[in-house]
Amino acid sequence: MELRRELFIKEFSEQLELGEKIMLSGSCFTEHLGERFIQNHFPVLQNPNGIIFNPVSICKSITSYISNKKYSREDIFFQKEWWTSWEHHTSFSHFDPEQLLQKINQSQQQAHEFLKSANWLIITLGSAFVYQLENGEVVANCHKVPADKFRKKLMTVDDVLTSLDNLLYRLFMFNPGLRIIFTISPVRHLRDGFVENNRSKAVLVQAVHHLVEKFSRLYYFPAYELIIDDLRDYRFYAEDMVHPNYLATDYVWEKFTEACITRSSREIMKEINQVNAAKAHKPFQPDSEAHKLFRKKYLDKVLVLQEQYPHLDFAEDITFFQA
Numbered sequence: 001m002e003l004r005r006e007l008f009i010k011e012f013s014e015q016l017e018l019g020e021k022i023m024l025s026g027s028c029f030t031e032h033l034g035e036r037f038i039q040n041h042f043p044v045l046q047n048p049n050g051i052i053f054n055p056v057s058i059c060k061s062i063t064s065y066i067s068n069k070k071y072s073r074e075d076i077f078f079q080k081e082w083w084t085s086w087e088h089h090t091s092f093s094h095f096d097p098e099q100l101l102q103k104i105n106q107s108q109q110q111a112h113e114f115l116k117s118a119n120w121l122i123i124t125l126g127s128a129f130v131y132q133l134e135n136g137e138v139v140a141n142c143h144k145v146p147a148d149k150f151r152k153k154l155m156t157v158d159d160v161l162t163s164l165d166n167l168l169y170r171l172f173m174f175n176p177g178l179r180i181i182f183t184i185s186p187v188r189h190l191r192d193g194f195v196e197n198n199r200s201k202a203v204l205v206q207a208v209h210h211l212v213e214k215f216s217r218l219y220y221f222p223a224y225e226l227i228i229d230d231l232r233d234y235r236f237y238a239e240d241m242v243h244p245n246y247l248a249t250d251y252v253w254e255k256f257t258e259a260c261i262t263r264s265s266r267e268i269m270k271e272i273n274q275v276n277a278a279k280a281h282k283p284f285q286p287d288s289e290a291h292k293l294f295r296k297k298y299l300d301k302v303l304v305l306q307e308q309y310p311h312l313d314f315a316e317d318i319t320f321f322q323a
Contacts, residue, residue, distance in 0.1 A: 007230040009259040012219050014179055018042065018265040019311040020119035023111070025062055027053050027126030027185040029223065032249045033256070039276055040269045041312045045118075048111035049140065050089020053126030053185075055160045055204070057140035059167040061087060062121075065111035066174045071104045073097060079143055086139040093143070121171070121178055124223075126185040128155040128203040129192055154200060160207035168215065181219045181260065182208045186227035186252075188242050221260060223252050268309060275302055275317055295321045 016022070022037055024030045024046040034046035049061040064087070076085050076097060083100045084093040092107075094100035115121070130138045131150040142150060171178055184204050189197045201224065212218045227236065227244050234241060236248035244252070257266055278298040283291045299321035306314040 004232065005230065007222065007226055007255070009222065009255055011258075012260050014217075014219075015262045016042075016120060016260055016265065017262050018268055018309070021045075021114065021117060022120045022122060023048075023115055023118045024122045024124070025049075025052070026058055026122075026124030026183075027051060027187060028243070029126070029183070029185040029187055029249075030122065030124040032244075033122065033124075033183075033253070036253045036256075040272050041314070043313075045111060045114040047089070048107045049087060050091045052089065052140045053189075054128065054130045054138065054140070055125055055155065055163045055207075056130055056138040057087065058123060058125065059163045060138075061140070062115075062123075062167055063170060064108065065115050066170055068112040069108060071101055071108070073101070076100055076104075079145060082143075084143050086133070086137065086141070086143075089141055090143055115178075116175060118175060118178060120181060122181045122183065124183045124185050125160075125204045125208065126187060127189050127192070127197075128160060128200040129153070129189070129196070130155060154196070155203060157203055157206045157210070160203060161210060164207065164211055168211070168218075172217075179217045179219070181221050182212065183221045184208065184224035186224045186244050186248075190242055219260075221256060223256075226252050226255055268305075268312075271301075271305060275305070279317070279320055 018041065021043045022045075024034045024037075024044065026047070028051050031046060031051070034044055037044045048065065049057075052058050052061060071085065075087070076083050078097075082090075082093040082095065083097040084090065085100070085104060088104060092100060092103055094103065130153050131142055132138055132153060133150065139150070168180070171180070184201060189200065192200060205224070208220055212220045227248055231248055231251065236245060236251075237243065238245045257269070261269070275298060278294070281294075283294075285291060299318065302314050302317045302321060306312070306318065
C-alpha cells in the first residue's frame with residue numbers, strides 16, 4: 001500500500017562541487033540550506049541584508065552588492081529607540097546610527113567581493129506580497145511600524161518577472177560565470193490568509209519557471225513542492241504549523257544533495273559528516289584515556305582530509321580536536 005507520492009528530482013545538468021563559493025539570499029528557509037552548506041565546508045555567504053521575503057527587496061539588495069552601495073544617514077531612520085533600514089532585517093538595527101551604518105557597509109563590501117567570484121547564487125523567494133510606503137518604496141521589513149503606514153500589494157507575475165529580469169542582466173554582466181538556483185520557500189505565510197498565501201506562492205512559481213525555461217544557467221529546486229506535495233503532513237511542521245521542522249528540512253537537504261551536488265563531492269561529504277558527528281559527541285568522562293584516543297583518531301582523520309582536499313578549510317575542526 002502506498003501512503004504517499006515521492007517527488008523524484010532529475011539531476012541538474014550542472015552541479016555544485018565542494019569548494020565552490022555559494023551566496024544565498026532570501027527567506028528564512030535560505031538559512032536552513034546555508035547552515036547545511038557551512039557544515040559541509042562550502043564557502044558560503046548568506047543573507048548579507050538579513051532575511052528578506054519579497055522579490056523586489058531581494059533584487060534590490062543583490063543589485064546593491066553589485067554596485068557596492070555605501071549607505072549614509074539618509075538611508076536609515078529612527079524607530080522606537082532603534083536606528084534601522086527599510087532595506088535590512090531587524091537583526092541589523094542598532095541604538096547607535098554610526099554603528100548601524102558601519103555594520104551595513106561592512107556587509108555590503110563583503111557581499112560585493114564575494115559575489116564577484118561566486119560560483120552559485122541561491123535565491124529563495126518567500127512571498128509575492130509587498131509593503132509600500134507612501135512614496136511607493138517597497139520595504140524589506142516593516143520593523144513593527146504601524147500597518148496604516150503601508151500599502152499592501154500582491155505582485156503580478158509580470159511584476160516579479162520585471163524585477164528578476166533586470167537583476168539577471170546585471171548579475172551576468174558583473175559575474176559572467178555565475179549560476180543561479182531559484183527555490184520557493186515552503187514556509188507558509190498564513191498571516192496573509194490561506195487563500196492569499198497560495199495565490200502568492202503561485203505567482204512566484206509561475207514567474208520563476210518562466211525564467212528558468214527562458215535562460216541557461218538558471219535552475220529550479222522544488223523545496224516548496226517537497227514539503228507541500230511530497231511530505232504533505234502537519235507532522236513535518238514545527239509547533240507553529242508554519243515552518244518546516246528539522247525532519248522536513250533534513251529531507252529537503254537530502255533531495256538537494258542528490259540532484260544538485262556532484263557524486264564525488266557527496267562522497268567527501270560523507271566523511272565530513274562523520275567528523276561533524278564526532279564533534280557533536282558528548283563524553284561522560286572528557287578526561288579519560290578513551291576520549292583522548294577518540295579525539296586523536298578524529299584529529300588524524302581531519303588532517304588526512306585537509307591534505308587530500310587542500311581547497312577545503314578544516315582549520316576549525318583541527319582546532320576542535322586539538323583542544
